[in-house]
Amino acid sequence: MTNNLTTEQTSDYDDLEQMNTFELLLNMNNEDKTVPRAIERAIPSIEKLVNIIHGKMKNGGRLFYIGAGTSGRLGVLDASECPPTFGVPDDLVIGLIAGGDIALRKAVENAEDDTELAWKDLQKYNINENDVLIGIAASGTTPYVIGGVIKAKEHNIITGCITCNEKSPLSLEVDYAIELIVGPEFLTGSTRMKAGTAQKLALNMISTTVMIKLGRVKGNKMVDMQLSNKKLVKRGVRMIMFELNVDEQTATNLLLKYKSVRNAIDGFNLNTNE
Structure with a gap:
């Protein structure tokens, strides 16, 4: 065979x-x-x-x-x-x-x-x-x-x-x-x-x-990725900066607050539109 x-x-x-x-x-x-x-x-x-x-x-x-x-x-x-x-x-x-x-x-x-x-x-x-x-x-x-x-x-x-x-x-x-x-x-x-x-x-x-x-990507970004090390946290910050057009400190604060890129973007947009 x-x-x-x-x-x-x-x-x-x-x-x-x-x-x-x-x-x-x-x-x-x-x-x-x-x-x-x-x-x-x-x-x-x-x-x-x-x-x-x-x-x-x-x-x-x-x-x-x-x-x-x-x-x-x-x-x-x-x-x-x-x-x-x-x-x-x-x-x-x-x-x-x-x-x-x-x-x-x-x-x-x-x-x-x-x-x-x-x-x-x-x-x-x-x-x-x-x-x-x-x-x-x-x-x-x-x-x-x-x-x-x-x-x-x-x-x-x-x-x-x-x-x-x-x-x-x-x-x-x-x-x-x-x-x-x-x-x-x-x-x-x-x-x-x-x-x-x-x-x-x-x-x-x-x-x-x-x-x-399944909706696990936004644009071309891994917005649901696990922030399991410093490199990935920095990547998450860059994603938020790019998506929301905010500075690095603002993006960092959003990520610390919401614990994920997706939630940070959604939370910022929700607060902005209220």
């Missing part, structure tokens, strides 16, 4: 150990340039899934990612960045990786080969038909992910996937398949490279677009 997978095909480059540093970097970069084109071809598929997620979230649903290895780590990363970026609850976008959180740092033997494990993991969060589940697997053959989406469909949960092979077993099981066909890797089979980059770009697009559609 794996012999037919694009992600497992032999690299277009050979004798890598004989290349000098510049040649290695240049050739990797040339391969990376093909990734945005693969994303562009998949935009219609991404659009369909984004609209489904948005509709479910408007009615109180959540988004789940499941994956193993690099794919699982990318899902957890995207989920973990939604609360600080958009000010949403920690349980609105949930990323799960085969083997649990320890697998974020080191491989957990056989975890991705367990077809029952993903559903057990998802049940801990009471996943239900109000939610959406996206399986992430570069190969599209990961048993952990396929098992999870099959069980989800049995419970009337909408499923999608992000994979880098055409008509993979995973794609054939889900309702909405996103296939990012990036071709063979520079280092044969190393899907943390082009495939991982493509998956990261797609995840960025999905979560950011959903959050914009």
Whole structure:
């Protein structure tokens, strides 16, 4: 089966150990340039899934990612960045990786080969038909992910996937398949490279677009971001200065008073109009 997978095909480059540093970097970069084109071809598929997620979230649903290895780590990363970026609850976008959180740092033997494990993991969060589940697997053959989406469909949960092979077993099981066909890797089979980059770009697009559609952005600013460090506080002050055309001290005072950029802007406008 794996012999037919694009992600497992032999690299277009050979004798890598004989290349000098510049040649290695240049050739990797040339391969990376093909990734945005693969994303562009998949935009219609991404659009369909984004609209489904948005509709479910408007009615109180959540988004789940499941994956193993690099794919699982990318899902957890995207989920973990939604609360600080958009000010949403920690349980609105949930990323799960085969083997649990320890697998974020080191491989957990056989975890991705367990077809029952993903559903057990998802049940801990009471996943239900109000939610959406996206399986992430570069190969599209990961048993952990396929098992999870099959069980989800049995419970009337909408499923999608992000994979880098055409008509993979995973794609054939889900309702909405996103296939990012990036071709063979520079280092044969190393899907943390082009495939991982493509998956990261797609995840960025999905979560950011959903959050914009949910009203978590004003203009082009992250007005609901968490002010969790000095850099972000300064960014918040600059947003308020720009939006309200006030000086830095006024913006700082507003942020201290209202505790968020959105509330500072709304509070200032409300008081001004009264």
